[in-house]
Amino acid sequence: MVNSILIKGGAIAGGSTADLLIKDGVIAEISPKIEAIADEVIDASSLVLLPGFVDLHTHLREPGRENSETIATGSLAAARGGYVAVSAMANTLPVADNSAIVEQVAAIGKSVGLVDVFPIGAVTKGLAGDELADLGSMAHSRARVRVFSDDGNCVSDPLMMRRALEYVKQFDGVIAQHAQDPRLTEDSQMNEGIVASTLGLKGWPAVAEESIIARDILLANMVGARLHICHVTTAGGVEIIRWAKAQGMKVTAEVTPHHLLLTDESATSYDPIYKVNPPLRTQGDVDALRQGVIDGTIDIIGTDHAPHPVESKECEWQNAAFGMVGLETAFPILYTTLIANGSISWERAIEVMSSTPAKIAGYQSHGRSLAVGEPAHIAIINPQGRMRVDRALLASKSKNTPFHGMEFQGTVVATVFNGILTHKVDVRSEKA
Amino acid sequence: MKHLLSINDIDRDFALTILDTAAEMAKVTEGPVKKLPTLRGKTVVNLFAEDSTRTRISFEAAAKRLSADVINFTAKGSSISKGESLKDTAQTLQALGADAVVIRHPASGAAHRLAQGKWINGTVINAGDGTHEHPSQALLDSYTIRKHLCGGTGDLSDIHVAIVGDILHSRVARSNVLLLTKLGARVTLVAPPTLLPHQVEQWPVRVSYNFNAVLPTVDAVIMLRIQQERMSDLYFPSEREYSTLFGIDSDRLGLTKSGTILLHPGPMNRGLEISAEAADSEQSVVVEQVANGVSIRMAILYLFIAGSQESVNG
Numbered sequence: 135m136v137n138s139i140l141i142k143g144g145a146i147a148g149g150s151t152a153d154l155l156i157k158d159g160v161i162a163e164i165s166p167k168i169e170a171i172a173d174e175v176i177d178a179s180s181l182v183l184l185p186g187f188v189d190l191h192t193h194l195r196e197p198g199r200e201n202s203e204t205i206a207t208g209s210l211a212a213a214r215g216g217y218v219a220v221s222a223m224a225n226t227l228p229v230a231d232n233s234a235i236v237e238q239v240a241a242i243g244k245s246v247g248l249v250d251v252f253p254i255g256a257v258t259k260g261l262a263g264d265e266l267a268d269l270g271s272m273a274h275s276r277a278r279v280r281v282f283s284d285d286g287n288c289v290s291d292p293l294m295m296r297r298a299l300e301y302v303k304q305f306d307g308v309i310a311q312h313a314q315d316p317r318l319t320e321d322s323q324m325n326e327g328i329v330a331s332t333l334g335l336k337g338w339p340a341v342a343e344e345s346i347i348a349r350d351i352l353l354a355n356m357v358g359a360r361l362h363i364c365h366v367t368t369a370g371g372v373e374i375i376r377w378a379k380a381q382g383m384k385v386t387a388e389v390t391p392h393h394l395l396l397t398d399e400s401a402t403s404y405d406p407i408y409k410v411n412p413p414l415r416t417q418g419d420v421d422a423l424r425q426g427v428i429d430g431t432i433d434i435i436g437t438d439h440a441p442h443p444v445e446s447k448e449c450e451w452q453n454a455a456f457g458m459v460g461l462e463t464a465f466p467i468l469y470t471t472l473i474a475n476g477s478i479s480w481e482r483a484i485e486v487m488s489s490t491p492a493k494i495a496g497y498q499s500h501g502r503s504l505a506v507g508e509p510a511h512i513a514i515i516n517p518q519g520r521m522r523v524d525r526a527l528l529a530s531k532s533k534n535t536p537f538h539g540m541e542f543q544g545t546v547v548a549t550v551f552n553g554i555l556t557h558k559v560d561v562r563s564e565k566a
Numbered sequence: 567m568k569h570l571l572s573i574n575d576i577d578r579d580f581a582l583t584i585l586d587t588a589a590e591m592a593k594v595t596e597g598p599v600k601k602l603p604t605l606r607g608k609t610v611v612n613l614f615a616e617d618s619t620r621t622r623i624s625f626e627a628a629a630k631r632l633s634a635d636v637i638n639f640t641a642k643g644s645s646i647s648k649g650e651s652l653k654d655t656a657q658t659l660q661a662l663g664a665d666a667v668v669i670r671h672p673a674s675g676a677a678h679r680l681a682q683g684k685w686i687n688g689t690v691i692n693a694g695d696g697t698h699e700h701p702s703q704a705l706l707d708s709y710t711i712r713k714h715l716c717g718g719t720g721d722l723s724d725i726h727v728a729i730v731g732d733i734l735h736s737r738v739a740r741s742n743v744l745l746l747t748k749l750g751a752r753v754t755l756v757a758p759p760t761l762l763p764h765q766v767e768q769w770p771v772r773v774s775y776n777f778n779a780v781l782p783t784v785d786a787v788i789m790l791r792i793q794q795e796r797m798s799d800l801y802f803p804s805e806r807e808y809s810t811l812f813g814i815d816s817d818r819l820g821l822t823k824s825g826t827i828l829l830h831p832g833p834m835n836r837g838l839e840i841s842a843e844a845a846d847s848e849q850s851v852v853v854e855q856v857a858n859g860v861s862i863r864m865a866i867l868y869l870f871i872a873g874s875q876e877s878v879n880g
Contacts, residue, residue: 323674331763334674334698334740339764403682404675448683449651450673452696 138162139555140170144178144514146504147185148480154183156510159553164506174555176548178514184484186218186511186551187465188491188500190281190310190388191364191436193457194220194251196242197235198227203441203531205239208461209248211439211530213556215461216513216546218249219492219500220439224256225286231256231267233275240277248556252497255279257298257309261287266298273305280496283310285364286411288346290316295350299359308360308386308494311350313371314412318342323452325398325413333401335451338413340368347371351378351385362494363387365438367412369422376431386494388436389423391460391467396420396536406447406454407536410440427486428477434491437464441532459530463537465513466521469544474517487513510553519545569681569690570870572699573744581748582721585709587865588858589718595631595861602864604872605634611664613655614640614693615671620832620856621693621702625668628863634871637662652676656685664688666871674698689870697735703831704741706862708749710855711786714827723750728780730756730812731790731839732801734763738831739790743771754780757812760801777812781821789814789830792839805838815841819849827851 139156146152146164153168154161163170189212195203203211205222212220222239224230230239236253243251255272259265261284272279282302289295289311298309319342324330326337347363351374354361366372366387375387392410397417400408408414426432440457447454465487472478478486492501502508522541525533549557569575576584594602610629614622622638629636639659652671659667666689669677674696681690694700712718715725727746733739733755746753753771755762766773774780781787792808802808819828828850836842845852 326764328765328768331765331769332740334696334737336697337764404678405682445651448653450671450676450679452673452675 137553138172139174139176139550139553140168140172141176141178141183141512141514144181144183146183147484148182154504156550156553159510161504161506161508161510164504176514180516180518181547182480182515182517183504184216184480184513184515185488185501185504186513186549187216187487188219188497189217189437189439189461190221190362190434190491190495191285191438192220192222192461193225193440194222195226195441197238201443205242205251206246207529207531208439208441209243209246209251211459211461211528213248213549213551214529214546215463216465216515216549217461218511218549218551219497220249220251221281221495222251222253223285224254224283225261229256229260230254231259231261233268233271233277236272236277236279237275249551250497250500252495253277253279254281254283254310257282257284257289258294263287263289263291263294266294266301269298269301269307270305273302273307280305280307281310281362282307283312283364285310285312288312288314288316290346292349292353296353296357299354299361300357303359306496308362310362310364311346312364313343313346313350315342315346324401324409325415327398327416329398329401333404335401340370340415343368343412344370344374348374351375351383354385355383359384361385365390365393365412365436366423366426366432367393367415367419369419372422372426372431376426379431386433386490387426387431388434389427389432390436390438391464392458392536394420394423394427394471395467400536404451406449406451407458407534409451409454409456410458411456424472424477427472433486434494435464435468435486436491437461439530441530442534443532447534457534459528459532459535461530462528463523463535463542465515465546466542466544469517470542474543510550512550513546514548516545516547517543519543519547521545568870570701570866571677571681571690571692573701573704573741573748578721578748581705581708581745584705584862584865584869585712587869588709588861591864591868592858592861601631601633603633604868605629605632608634608665608871609637609663610634610867610871611637611639611659611662611667613659613667613669614638615669615676616641616694618670618694621670624856624859625693625863627860628867631860632864632867634867637664652679653683653685656680656683660686660688666691666867668693670694672696691866691870694737696737698737699741700737701741702859702863702866703738704745705866706855706859707742707788707829708745709862710829710851710858711827713858714851715785715825721749722746725751725786726754726784727751727786727788728754728756728784729788729790730777730814732761732792732796733757733766733790734761735793735796736790742788743769747771754784756780758802761796777818778821781818782823784822784826786827786829787814787822789828789840791831791833791835809838813839813841814844816843816847819844819847822849829855831855
């Protein structure tokens with residue numbers, strides 16, 4: 135059992151270089167030169183050490199859809215992506231709407247031991263939108279649920295949303311809303327716009343997202359509750375959140391890597407690998423989302439990692455499942471789109487990938503700075519590393535990545551979780 | 567060009583070649599022997615995953631007149647209705663040795679998936695996919711318009727065509743907009759705003775909500791079928807109101823120039839988007855469209871399967 139790791143010469147949090155020694159799960163020493171004997175020594179010269187990543191939006195599919203992903207395969211995919219904590223969405227079979235399911239998910243996550251698996255509880259029973267789920271018993275269970283979401287579905291009933299926002303205040307919970315007016319998006323297939331009009335695919339209008347964001351911001355403000363907006367995709371949504379934050383309202387917002395990169399033009403192939411909910415939007419939306427990450431309107435990157443088996447994508451567009459995997463490509467996409475060109479600093483990258491998601495969800499051992507005495511959760515990055523995405527090489531059980539064949543810069547070469555090396559590639563061979 | 571999935575797959579010159587070839591095909595079928603040996607030994611599969619009578623029999627007649635072997639594979643009672651995937655169906659057809667698959671499918675893009683899924687080697691002809699396109703219908707409409715208004719040759723420059731009705735859900739409209747404008751015609755879409763696609767202003771067409779104002783300016787009117795269920799989806803208040811504002815009857819037909827022709831892809835809802843008097847008027851070319859459809863589909867099968875452009879009679 136490896137219980138000490140010496141990481142030599144890495145740029146700590148993207149700043150000055152130092153050696154970093156991990157012992158028994160915590161950061162034991164950081165100094166310019168450490169001469170210690172360790173079980174594992176990593177040469178991190180020209181590499182960057184970041185606090186391990188935290189994902190607030192992960193579909194692990196277990197229980198119920200283990201043909202798509204399991205907590206074990208999803209945990210490995212997360213480790214490969216530099217993650218040390220993931221948040222398992224509630225839309226499993228059965229739905230995670232009670233303490234038994236969330237405790238089961240947390241326990242399996244713990245036994246796999248590659249990342250911390252924090253279950254998200256459903257807001258309503260069976261995600262059906264009719265009755266509140268067992269919010270309090272999930273909060274007080276051993277899984278200590280603090281984030282609640284009907285993701286996949288929107289909590290569309292305004293009274294239900296108001297009650298949920300109010301109720302979870304008693305344990306400092308947060309409602310993570312999948313903003314989608316269901317009536318405006320019946321049978322919707324892709325972004326409503328000129329591409330959908332030409333392809334004859336039913337549109338998913340931006341206003342179906344924006345109207346719910348606006349409504350929920352006002353509701354949360356009225357009752358003094360915490361609201362988190364999942365996967366914002368539209369320029370209008372960014373603008374509404376920017377306004378709310380300027381008023382001092384308590385709202386946080388998330389964007390996915392795929393919405394920072396891809397547009398609805400990709401649907402012209404009719405390849406459902408690009409089918410996702412909320413849908414890929416226009417270049418104007420992509421630009422607004424990037425700007426939101428830069429100026430702080432968007433708080434975090436959430437992967438919305440959504441595994442689906444081959445048969446769910448190898449069919450006609452309208453019959454295909456929504457969603458794409460993303461844990462293993464999230465950081466390289468962030469690096470390629472916003473870090474490499476200097477749009478955001480390492481400091482901002484740490485916020486959106488680690489410290490802010492941990493703060494929103496109340497994951498107290500995560501998102502902390504790389505300092506002596508802190509838990510050893512570290513992602514080691516090679517800024518010069520190149521990744522050509524090959525779906526066959528993904529650790530995720532499902533291979534539904536829209537990025538197959540694309541090349542990104544900024545690779546995750548190693549991940550340390552609780553002082554354990556959960557992922558490591560041969561850096562020298564990667565550099566060659 | 568291996569597949570005909572969208573009007574975007576063909577350029578102006580090739581579109582004209584199809585129309586010219588269809589004219590040659592029409593001559594053959596008007597003769598005493600209606601059959602050509604061109605596709606002897608070739609297998610054409612009609613894969614109809616959606617109910618359709620006229621398009622299927624039109625393609626079937628076209629393939630048979632070119633001496634192809636025809637296999638009909640229709641939704642009802644077939645493996646498609648039992649939940650078989652498009653991929654498995656395609657591989658079955660591949661195993662049967664299909665040289666071409668004519669596909670009608672309720673999902674937009676189904677023909678693209680069939681052609682690009684690498685499940686099949688043969689030619690794929692889109693015979694209508696969801697609310698996307700219906701290229702052979704557009705070609706037969708242009709053929710019909712050219713025959714009546716352009717002496718049967720050249721392109722459609724200076725012709726003004728109105729397409730009227732449920733543009734939003736119409737694959738006929740999408741293919742027609744692409745083809746008519748490619749051939750130089752001007753197109754005006756006439757519909758209530760609820761039945762126009764979002765951002766239609768980016769299409770190379772004009773849009774009008776006033777049918778009466780458009781009618782005196784057009785050379786051809788293409789009426790689209792209105793589905794009964796659109797009313798319950800809140801697209802318009804009542805059939806009567808739709809009919810009053812956007813239907814064509816003999817009074818409206820009276821607003822047109824004398825040579826204006828009236829088209830409808832069928833099947834018609836008499837009394838809803840088109841009155842019986844209008845449908846049966848001298849300006850109506852609806853029945854002729856059916857005959858032209860066979861000629862156009864013969865031309866398509868010939869050009870895409872035989873893969874050569876030698877003389878039809880050669």
